[in-house]
């Protein structure tokens with residue numbers, strides 16, 4: 001029997017669900033040799049090689065997936081890994097091999113906060129994952145506010161991030177978003193109520209149905225799903241779905257990660273007088289000079305200072321806890 005190449009789509013308890021390159025699902029045990037001896041911790045998105053142990057995988061998606069079982073013989077090296085909030089559980093991988101994170105916010109209802117966007121971007125820089133800032137509900141903006149949103153968008157575009165202004169209600173920007181997602185593995189994150197589910201349902205009408213099916217077939221409550229789940233998109237590609245992603249990006253940041261998470265700081269830091277410049281009150285700081293000259297966006301700099309205060313506070317807390 002030959003080996004199949006597959007993608008891990010789900011992990012529940014001691015089992016994983018994988019989908020081979022023909023779109024067939026099979027279940028694999030996580031208690032095998034590979035996981036005990038080599039201490040591999042699997043995540044959804046992992047590319048694996050599977051040996052069939054029982055029958056053939058079902059011919060179509062309509063057939064029950066539980067029939068086909070396999071053994072994971074090898075896990076390919078990860079291109080990247082997206083980590084969950086660190087205070088939740090240290091270094092837990094939410095998803096491996098992510099092509100991009102779609103950071104969805106809303107123009108209105110609730111209006112986005114630049115500092116939140118910046119914070120999530122810091123986490124993505126740390127994990128080395130591409131980000132696209134998706135500003136939804138643009139239909140709610142009048143001409144003046146829209147111009148303001150466009151300006152914010154330009155700030156991120158100049159830093160090399162992709163930015164899309166979209167509306168699930170009017171359809172604006174949805175073609176571009178669909179094209180971006182098709183054929184890629186995307187993780188959708190963002191605050192509650194910004195329209196993540198609505199967007200996915202409009203873009204890929206099959207998605208809602210499939211998530212419903214999967215959790216019912218499981219017979220377990222949502223909260224027992226300990227990791228993310230990959231959902232196949234019509235036209236190719238995957239989207240990651242997990243309630244836990246709401247907390248994504250809200251971990252404790254350390255000061256070094258923070259500096260590395262702002263592209264403009266990384267670029268300018270070598271020009272600061274001090275090698276370990278915090279870009280705060282130090283003399284001859286190239287970052288502050290650039291803010292004053294208007295070449296670095298002031299709100300981005302304010303985000304940095306605010307996040308730095310947060311990082312300093314949590315570091316002080318950690319140190320106090322250690323002394324106790």
Ligand SMILES: Nc1nc2c(ncn2[C@@H]2O[C@H](COP(=O)(O)OP(=O)(O)OP(=O)(O)O)[C@@H](O)[C@H]2O)c(=O)[nH]1
Nearest residue numbers: 136137139167168169191192193194195196197198
């Ligand atoms: N005007 C307008 N309303 C929208 C748009 N997209 C979504 N909404 C509305 O925003 C509300 C929240 O949408 P959801 O899709 O549930 O938001 P969500 O991001 O999935 O929220 P959580 O699941 O709580 O994280 C719903 O009432 C939607 O109808 C849009 O483009 N324009």
Ligand SMILES: [Mg+2]
Nearest residue numbers: 195196197198
């Ligand atoms: Mg939702």
Ligand SMILES: [Zn+2]
Nearest residue numbers: 272277279285
């Ligand atoms: Zn500096």
